[in-house]
Amino acid sequence: MDLLHELTLAMIKYYQGDPKRIQHFIKVHSFAQLIGIGEKLDEKTLFTLETAALTHDIGIKLAESKFNSTNGKFQEQEGPAPAKEMLTELGFEQDVIDRVCYLIAHHHTYTNIDGIDYQILVEADFLVNLYEDNLPKKSVETALQRIFKTETGISLCKTMFDI
Incomplete structure (x- = not known):
């Protein structure tokens, strides 16, 4: 098996019993x-x-258990250690x-994005979160203006949300 396949299965096991979180990281990866x-x-x-993309929210379980919160900053703080261990x-x-x-430690930080991988991870997560959170079109338009930089991400956002 290739590493990404093995990682996907490991992440599904990590989130066992939590289909919403499994669905989320699968969509962000896609x-x-x-x-x-x-x-x-x-x-x-x-x-x-x-x-x-497969591991970006791995810190959410620890954030919930330690801080009783899914706040993005706690996810960034708690995510690298279990990711490093798993990888x-x-x-x-x-x-x-x-x-x-x-x-993982920066995926909820939208300033000083220092690479195309970082930019695309943020865009992919936004595409999924905008839909999952059922945000109004105005919020989608604001995210499109402020967050999206890649031609492909911009096109996907415009097409998905009919902007």
Whole structure:
């Protein structure tokens, strides 16, 4: 099995009994992959992006147990440690683990985005959250203006929400 397949199965097990969270990371991964391919990412960057998309919310369980909150800042704080452990156990390369942990620790921070993988992860998460949270069209338009930078992400957002 390839690493992304193994990681997907490990994340499903991690969220056992929580189909909403499983559905969320599967959707974020699909949009991240779609945008990454559309933006013609190189193989290593796409792999790192997909890994981050699958694990981006891994800190939510610890945030809930420690702080009784799903706040994004707590997710960023608590996510890198379990991600590092899981990715190490599965045999991911250290440079990929380091970048993924960085992305997890920043995926709710929308300033100083320092790479195309980071930008696409944020866009993919927004596409899913805008839908899952059933936000009004005005909120979608604001997110489109403030968050989306890639041609593929902009196009997907406009098409999905008929803007």
